[in-house]
Amino acid sequence: xxxxxxxxxxxxxxxxxxxxxxxxxxxxxxxxxxxxxxxxxxxxxxxxxxxxxxxxxxxxxxxxxxxxxxxxxxxxxxxxxxxxxxxxxxxxxxxxxxxxxxxxxxxxxxxxxxxxxxxxxxxxxxxxxxxxxxxxxxxxxxxxxxxxxxxxxxxxxxxxxxxxxxxxxxxxxxxxxxxxxxxxxxxxxxxxxxxxxxxxxxxxxxxxxxxxxxxxxxxxxxxxxxxxxxxxxxxxxxxxxxxxxxxxxxxxxxxxxxxxxxxxxxxxxxxxxxxxxxxxxxxxxxxxxxxxxxxxxxxxxxxxxxxxxxxxxxxxxxxxxxxxxxxxxxxxxxxxxxxxxxxxxxxxxxxxxxxxxxxxxxxxxxxxxxxxxxxxxxxxxxxxxxxxxxxxxxxxxxxxxxxxxxxxxxxxxxxxxxxxxxxxxxxxxxxxxxxxxxxxxxxxxxxxxxxxxxxxxxxxxxxxxxxxxxxxxxxxxxxxxxxxxxxxxxxxxxxxxxxxxxxxxxxxxxxxxxxxxxxxxxxxxxxxxxxxxx
Amino acid sequence: xxxxxxxxxxxxxxxxxxxxxxxxxxxxxxxxxxxxxxxxxxxxxxxxxxxxxxxxxxxxxxxxxxxxxxxxxxxxxxxxxxxxxxxxxxxxxxxxxxxxxxxxxxxxxxxxxxxxxxxxxxxxxxxxxxxxxxxxxxxxxxxxxxxxxxxxxxxxxxxxxxxxxxxxxxxxxxxxxxxxxxxxxxxxxxxxxxxxxxxxxxxxxxxxxx
Numbered sequence: 010x011x012x013x014x015x016x017x018x019x020x021x022x023x024x025x026x027x028x029x030x031x032x033x034x035x036x037x038x039x040x041x042x043x044x045x046x047x048x049x050x051x052x053x054x055x056x057x058x059x060x061x062x063x064x065x066x067x068x069x070x071x072x073x074x075x076x077x078x079x080x081x082x083x084x085x086x087x088x089x090x091x092x093x094x095x096x097x098x099x100x101x102x103x104x105x106x107x108x109x110x111x112x113x114x115x116x117x118x119x120x121x122x123x124x125x126x127x128x129x130x131x132x133x134x135x136x137x138x139x140x141x142x143x144x145x146x147x148x149x150x151x152x153x154x155x156x157x158x159x160x161x162x163x164x165x166x167x168x169x170x171x172x173x174x175x176x177x178x179x180x181x182x183x184x185x186x187x188x189x190x191x192x193x194x195x196x197x198x199x200x201x202x203x204x205x206x207x208x209x210x211x212x213x214x215x216x217x218x219x220x221x222x223x224x225x226x227x228x229x230x231x232x233x234x235x236x237x238x239x240x241x242x243x244x245x246x247x248x249x250x251x252x253x254x255x256x257x258x259x260x261x262x263x264x265x266x267x268x269x270x271x272x273x274x275x276x277x278x279x280x281x282x283x284x285x286x287x288x289x290x291x292x293x294x295x296x297x298x299x300x301x302x303x304x305x306x307x308x309x310x311x312x313x314x315x316x317x318x319x320x321x322x323x324x325x326x327x328x329x330x331x332x333x334x335x336x337x338x339x340x341x342x343x344x345x346x347x348x349x350x351x352x353x354x355x356x357x358x359x360x361x362x363x364x365x366x367x368x369x370x371x372x373x374x375x376x377x378x379x380x381x382x383x384x385x386x387x388x389x390x391x392x393x394x395x396x397x398x399x400x401x402x403x404x405x406x407x408x409x410x411x412x413x414x415x416x417x418x419x420x421x422x423x424x425x426x427x428x429x430x431x432x433x434x435x436x437x438x439x440x441x442x443x444x445x446x447x448x449x450x451x452x453x454x455x456x457x458x459x460x461x462x463x464x465x466x467x468x469x470x471x472x473x474x475x476x477x478x479x480x481x482x483x484x485x486x487x488x489x490x491x492x493x494x495x496x497x498x499x500x501x502x503x504x505x506x507x508x509x510x511x512x513x514x515x516x517x518x519x520x521x522x523x524x525x526x527x528x529x530x531x532x533x534x535x536x537x538x539x540x541x542x543x
Numbered sequence: 544x545x546x547x548x549x550x551x552x553x554x555x556x557x558x559x560x561x562x563x564x565x566x567x568x569x570x571x572x573x574x575x576x577x578x579x580x581x582x583x584x585x586x587x588x589x590x591x592x593x594x595x596x597x598x599x600x601x602x603x604x605x606x607x608x609x610x611x612x613x614x615x616x617x618x619x620x621x622x623x624x625x626x627x628x629x630x631x632x633x634x635x636x637x638x639x640x641x642x643x644x645x646x647x648x649x650x651x652x653x654x655x656x657x658x659x660x661x662x663x664x665x666x667x668x669x670x671x672x673x674x675x676x677x678x679x680x681x682x683x684x685x686x687x688x689x690x691x692x693x694x695x696x697x698x699x700x701x702x703x704x705x706x707x708x709x710x711x712x713x714x715x716x717x718x719x720x721x722x723x724x725x726x727x728x729x730x731x732x733x734x735x736x737x738x739x740x741x742x743x744x745x746x747x748x749x750x751x752x753x
Contacts, residue, residue: 018733025707027714055747059575060708062686063693066597068584076579076605080612115570116558 012049020050024057027182084116132210133192135221137185138228140206142213144248147259151230153267154240154514157247170245178245179238186232250278286361288478293354294381300353301346331372346374377474401438407429409438546621560624568615572602575615580606582625586632587703592693593636595642603639607632622719625710629720633702640698685746692742700735 012020022028023036039046138145148154170178184194198206213221234240251259254277262270289297347370351359365373401409410419414437422430554561560581566574590600604712610631621627693701699721706712706720714732718725 014730014733014737017737018729021733021736022714022729025714025732052744053736053740057708057736058744059689059743059747060693060704060739062689063592064686065584065588066600066603068587068593072583072587072601072605073576073579074585076608077576079605079609080575083609083612111570115572208666234634291727 012046016046017049017053020046020053024050024054034461043222081116084112085280088112088116132206133188133195135213135225136191136195137182138221138224139209139213140181140185141228142209142216142224144244144251145224145227146216147247147251147263148227149271150227150265152233153238153271154243154247155234155236156268156271157275158236158239160272161243161246161278162275170242170249175242175245179241183242192226247274250274250281253281261441287358287376289354289358289380294377297350297353297377298381301349333375343371350374401435406434406438409441410434413441546619551620552622554622558623564615564618564624564627565620566613567612568618570615572751575612577583578599578611578624582628583608585710586628588709589629590636592690592705593701594639595694598640603632603635606635610635623716626712626716626719629706629710629712630722633720636702637698639708688743689744692739695742696735696738698719700731703731704739706737708730 019028019032019036023033028036040050085171132139181194184190213224216224231240231244232238251262254262262273265273350370353359353364354362361375362370410422414422418437422433425433555565560727563574563578567578583604586604587597588664589595590603594600594603607628610651611628614631618627686724693704696704702721703717706717707714712720713729714725717732718728
């Protein structure tokens with residue numbers, strides 16, 4: 010027997026929780042005593058639950074896209090309507106202006122949103138940011154570039170970038186900054202360039218929305234800067250220098266406040282330029298040893314033996330001590346070296362060497378000596394070891410976390426998922442250790458302070474416990490060097506290349522035609538080392 | 544009806560979607576997109592069950608969003624955002640259904656009385672589906688039967704059922720959306736559920752192979 014409509018109404022309202030406490034109690038009382046009433050309720054409940062089986066349509070991406078497009082159209086119409094209405098609303102001019110501004114802002118924002126739904130349109134819309142995503146990710150504001158430029162003090166651009174390179178970079182920046190020319194620029198890319206761009210695009214898309222917006226703002230700041238023509242070359246120089254740093258070093262640098270970062274970067278860039286003056290190719294280095302150091306073979310043999318028995322013993326400090334002792338014991342030998350070296354190295358290096366004071370010359374000899382030993386060591390290892398810093402043990406990481414991190418860093422790390430926390434902790438550890446190693450050697454970080462620059466202090470240029478960089482930093486000082494040596498950067502892979510050097514901002518790896526190619530396997534400054542905290 | 548300041552403040556404090564809508568009022572495109580993302584699936588589902596066709600439902604849902612955008616400057620929080628949005632949706636759907644009805648494009652609309660016995664279309668639809676209550680249905684079949692059962696409800700019943708079941712609106716909120724009294728909604732839902740039970744009960748007694 011079916012219940013009356015009133016009874017069903019009570020049941021339904023009870024099931025929906027729409028009865029008062031008193032009414033509910035009455036229903037429950039009836040449920041306990043009335044079997045038929047109970048069956049009615051269960052039946053209504055079953056039918057209601059069956060609605061869960063109702064198929065739910067899926068809404069595709071197109072829906073959001075077209076809806077937003079419709080809204081953009083509506084905003085456009087609003088704008089037009091208000092524009093037309095302007096003459097007859099002069100009394101309300103101020104109000105209308107505000108409305109117009111609001112609608113315009115909305116329109117622009119909505120267009121950005123619509124564009125964001127379409128990868129190709131989004132690529133074009135954000136092209137200048139995407140193309141520069143790696144370097145833009147390395148600093149926070151245009152003031153960093155201003156500070157860096159000021160700290161660099163002189164026109165280092167001319168030492169690191171040829172006029173042609175710079176013109177090409179600026180031209181590219183101009184093209185991709187002009188929305189009308191982006192499509193043409195995109196179509197002019199060859200396959201490897203497109204691959205590189207795709208990599209950058211993917212890295213950009215992986216960034217949180219807020220970070221993407223920050224990069225857009227940064228781009229706008231740079232574009233709006235009066236001294237953009239000076240800031241862009243500064244940025245390119247900075248990027249070239251960053252190429253030479255390990256990911257952990259980049260991370261450490263990024264973690265600093267902008268001004269400190271600029272000061273350290275300027276010091277590092279200057280030092281690097283100085284170092285590069287004396288950089289020799291492996292062949293040139295062998296030549297130097299053959300011509301200038303035969304009388305130093307005793308030391309070399311001792312070093313070789315140590316290297317053979319235990320490569321870990323070949324510490325830079327030990328080499329320095331022994332070399333100093335040897336030369337101090339044989340001042341005439343050192344004088345002879347001073348005469349021979351300029352003849353055994355390329356002329357420009359020889360000239361630069363002659364300009365150094367005696368202590369600096371000694372340091373440079375030591376640097377070449379170490380470079381030679383590292384070259385040999387590398388040959389022995391035959392690529393069996395990567396060039397990255399050794400992975401710390403769990404215990405080292407634990408101690409590092411407990412003893413060396415400040416509370417804010419700990420808190421930030423603890424908030425991360427375990428794998429990300431581990432990755433960032435290792436990055437911090439290696440960066441900190443790398444800086445400590447430099448401090449141990451030079452009394453300053455690798456990128457150091459201006460007063461710590463190579464010169465009177467005891468410090469070896471380009472001493473990083475690693476072979477000299479495989480890629481050159483900027484153009485060669487003269488036509489004889491550079492393109493043929495390990496430092497060649499525009500003509501195929503560099504000599505002594507040991508595989509990927511980590512994910513770093515990359516430029517100038519090679520050049521073909523008027524535009525330089527970017528690295529096919531792009532850098533990942535936002536990935537490894539860990540990104541700056543958002 | 545004018546909305547008091549205290550009412551607006553109360554809903555602003557209680558409902559995050561109201562706060563988003565206030566941002567939309569201030570021309571925040573991101574807030575609009577977020578609202579759209581939150582509601583688009585539910586709104587399209589509601590419209591699909593109301594009009595029976597997903598493509599038409601999507602058009603109607605877009606119309607709802609567009610109306611929300613156009614009404615943004617007049618928006619004053621006098622209820623939950625969802626209640627306000629479903630009020631617009633109800634109007635849009637009613638207009639569309641009237642148009643469809645004139646063109647006789649909807650053939651599964653129950654009688655205004657809501658009594659299934661007076662609606663041979665429902666029986667015809669179920670018979671045509673081949674889904675007879677003489678055997679155990681699988682999940683897809685049960686889903687189809689439920690869909691037909693819902694389509695047998697009249698427009699007002701369907702709207703009330705969908706808002707109650709899937710959007711968890713109270714009788715009072717449904718009453719606001721549909722511009723009726725809560726007691727009228729109580730009766731409406733009761734009749735709708737009686738109709739649903741009548742169609743579904745024979746199938747549910749057999750059980751479903753889930």
